[in-house]
Amino acid sequence: RKEVEQDPGPFNVPEGATVAFNCTYSNSASQSFFWYRQDCRKEPKLLMSVYSSGNEDGRFTAQLNRASQYISLLIRDSKLSDSATYLCVVNDGTNAGKSTFGDGTTLTVKP
Amino acid sequence: DAGVTQSPTHLIKTRGQQVTLRCSPISGHKSVSWYQQVLGQGPQFIFQYYEKEERGRGNFPDRFSARQFPNYSSELNVNALLLGDSALYLCASSSFPGASGKETQYFGPGTRLLVL
Numbered sequence: 001r002k003e004v005e006q007d008p009g010p011f012n013v014p015e016g017a018t019v020a021f022n023c024t025y026s027n028s029a030s031q032s033f034f035w036y037r038q039d040c041r042k043e044p045k046l047l048m049s050v051y052s053s054g055n056e057d058g059r060f061t062a063q064l065n066r067a068s069q070y071i072s073l074l075i076r077d078s079k080l081s082d083s084a085t086y087l088c089v090v091n092d093g094t095n096a097g098k099s100t101f102g103d104g105t106t107l108t109v110k111p
Numbered sequence: 112d113a114g115v116t117q118s119p120t121h122l123i124k125t126r127g128q129q130v131t132l133r134c135s136p137i138s139g140h141k142s143v144s145w146y147q148q149v150l151g152q153g154p155q156f157i158f159q160y161y162e163k164e165e166r167g168r169g170n171f172p173d174r175f176s177a178r179q180f181p182n183y184s185s186e187l188n189v190n191a192l193l194l195g196d197s198a199l200y201l202c203a204s205s206s207f208p209g210a211s212g213k214e215t216q217y218f219g220p221g222t223r224l225l226v227l
Contacts, residue, residue, distance in 0.1 A: 004153075032213050043201060043218035044154065087153050096214045097144040097205050098167040101153035 003027055006088050006102035014110055017078045021105045023071040023088030030100075031093025033064055035073050038085045038104065047073075047086070078109045113138070115204050115219035123225045124192050132187045132222045136204030142166075143185040144216065145177055148199040160185055192226045199223050 006023045013019050025033075033050035048055065050062040050071055061074040071088055088102040116135045124130050136143050142161045146154035156169040160179035179185045183204075189196055200223075203216040 043220050045218070046215045049213060093213075095142075095159070095166065096216050097142045097159040097161070097203065098156055099144075099216065100156065101146075103151070103153045 001026060002103070003100050004088055004090055004102035006086075006105050008103060008105060010106040010108055012108045012110060013078055015078055015080060017109075018074065018076045019078060019107060020075075021073045021086055021088075021107075023073075023102055025069050025071070025088075025090045025100075027090070027092070027100075028069065029092050030069075030090040032091045032096065033062075033071050034089040034099075035060075035062060035071075036087040036089055036101075038087055040084075044087055044101075075107075078107075080109050080111065083107055083109045115202055115217050117200075117202050117219035117222050119222055120220065121223045121225075123227065125227050126192055126194060128192050128226075129188065129190045130192060130224060132189075132200050132202075132224075133184065134187070134202030134204075134219060135184045136202075137217055140204035140206055140217075141183050142205045143179055143183065144203045144205070145185070145187045146201040146203065147171075148201055148221070150198070154201055157187070189224075194226050197224060197226045 035047040036044040037047045038044040054063045059076045063072045085104040085106045087104045091099040144159040145157040148154040158177040159167040163179045174190045177187045199221045201221045202219045205214045
């Protein structure tokens with residue numbers, strides 16, 4: 001079993017839709033959580049960190065449930081430019097340079 | 112300021128050969144991490160170096176080695192290449208030690224290695 005698991009999708013949604021991605025992690029020692037975005041044939045880029053209280057950045061909302069070891073990302077009012085692969089990332093809270101990535105969820109937003 | 116740079120961008124090798132990949136971190140960043148990303152999968156941690164010392168190693172064979180130089184640039188070496196080593200090799204720099212695991216990793220564009 002992978003340490004970080006994501007639904008690979010693909011998720012195909014129309015513009016303006018709301019879409020949610022889920023991620024589970026198996027290492028209970030995980031302390032820091034992130035969502036990264038990776039465009040086709042590009043490098044991953046930080047989308048947002050995930051805090052215990054949940055956090056929002058514009059159309060994006062991230063939630064963390066430590067008891068269930070579950071992270072989510074909600075995208076509202078999807079744009080064509082949101083089409084990408086979304087990577088769930090965790091680490092043990094001591095060093096982001098040793099992070100564990102999920103295999104990503106692919107989103108395609110269509111006109 | 113320049114971001115993380117990697118060279119070469121693409122590389123084709125044959126089985127059994129050796130390859131060296133290079134990375135320059137963002138100015139001021141002393142931590143460099145290497146990840147391997149096989150098509151259809153997420154990046155997998157290979158090594159982290161900080162202040163020229165290895166700070167972590169992922170589940171990769173001894174054919175993989177790395178080092179960091181006084182200017183914080185880094186090299187990843189892979190010996191005795193196998194077909195399965197074909198992947199995108201990503202370098203990431205961060206400000207570790209910084210926000211205790213919350214610091215952002217900034218990735219370079221990667222080196223695409225194809226082993227024939």
